[in-house]
Amino acid sequence: MIPPLLLDVQLHHYVLDACAATGSKTAQLVESLHHLNPGLILEGLMIVNDSDYKHSHLLVHQSLCRLPSPSTVITNHDASRFPTLSISR
Secondary structure, eight states: OHHHHHHOOOTTOEEEETTOTTOHHHHHHHHHHHHHSTTOOOSSEEEEEOSSHHHHHHHHHHHHHTOOOTTEEEEOOOGGGOOOOOOOO
16 A cells, blocks of 8 residues: 555654554554564554444454554544543653
């Protein structure tokens, strides 16, 4: 897919995919970051969200099998009322 290629995400970026559906764009981003930087842990964070419970459930299982990244968080919220997040190091 073209959008992840144009985004040029780096290891330190914080990314929110607010309407992930099947998560194919997010999967492409995570796979490319890990492929280009083998052995490095992402310093940023990838938040993957979908308001549909079934899609979120699919994202969790897909994440565990295909994309076991410690920097990926999967949420199930309405993107128009997404909660405020506070990230501390």
